[in-house]
Amino acid sequence: GAVVSQHPSWVICKSGTSVKIECRSLDFQATTMFWYRQFPKQSLMLMATSNEGSKATYEQGVEKDKFLINHASLTLSTLTVTSAHPEDSSFYICSAKKGLAGSVMFYNEQFFGPGTRLTVL
Amino acid sequence: RKEVEQDPGPFNVPEGATVAFNCTYSNSASQSFFWYRQDCRKEPKLLMSVYSSGNEDGRFTAQLNRASQYISLLIRDSKLSDSATYLCVVNRNTGTASKLTFGTGTRLQVTL
Numbered sequence: 662g663a664v665v666s667q668h669p670s671w672v673i674c675k676s677g678t679s680v681k682i683e684c685r686s687l688d689f690q691a692t693t694m695f696w697y698r699q700f701p702k703q704s705l706m707l708m709a710t711s712n713e714g715s716k717a718t719y720e721q722g723v724e725k726d727k728f729l730i731n732h733a734s735l736t737l738s739t740l741t742v743t744s745a746h747p748e749d750s751s752f753y754i755c756s757a758k759k760g761l762a763g764s765v766m767f768y769n770e771q772f773f774g775p776g777t778r779l780t781v782l
Numbered sequence: 783r784k785e786v787e788q789d790p791g792p793f794n795v796p797e798g799a800t801v802a803f804n805c806t807y808s809n810s811a812s813q814s815f816f817w818y819r820q821d822c823r824k825e826p827k828l829l830m831s832v833y834s835s836g837n838e839d840g841r842f843t844a845q846l847n848r849a850s851q852y853i854s855l856l857i858r859d860s861k862l863s864d865s866a867t868y869l870c871v872v873n874r875n876t877g878t879a880s881k882l883t884f885g886t887g888t889r890l891q892v893t894l
């Protein structure tokens with residue numbers, strides 16, 4: 662199988678606090694993980710690509726100092742939303758890709774975590 | 783213009799009906815194509831890949847027209863359990879990464 666978990670599944674926090682979301686690949690090693698954000702009635706938007714042992718690559722318009730990504734092991738990536746504000750309230754979904762890092766010649770299926778619903782008051 | 787465009791729907795169809803969804807993409811460098819299904823407040827799940835030759839998986843048929851940059855999904859004999867949002871997704875290799883771009887989805891509601 663290819664199971665990806667996320668923790669927590671939902672979180673409510675006060676404005677100004679930081680929230681850490683964990684993404685784990687449970688039964689495979691994921692050299693690459695992706696973080697997406699989905700606002701209501703909108704599509705999933707890629708925020709950043711996280712490669713194990715190296716810095717994340719952020720999409721245009723995503724602040725790297727606000728959304729800190731750490732991919733310290735082959736099965737765990739974390740996203741920390743620093744100084745969260747109400748406009749950061751969203752559904753954050755991670756995905757993990759089986760396959761070799763840098764293997765861009767062929768698409769390797771991404772397996773999605775169940776998502777984390779963040780509400781900032 | 784959005785990179786992947788879909789009719790948001792909703793499509794309300796009775797059980798047993800055949801329904802078709804369309805999608806267009808703007809980047810001709812896109813290399814692989816997929817339909818995902820997303821239930822309310824859940825993560826997307828891969829439904830099927832889409833090939834130029836067309837491919838079928840049970841009641842689902844997907845088609846890709848590269849010349850027109852157009853992707854379709856046909857669902858035959860709709861079931862209540864097919865009610866969900868269907869996401870058109872394209873993959874593009876940027877040289878250093880493989881990147882998925884999602885459409886906003888087409889909502890399907892199958893009724894009795």
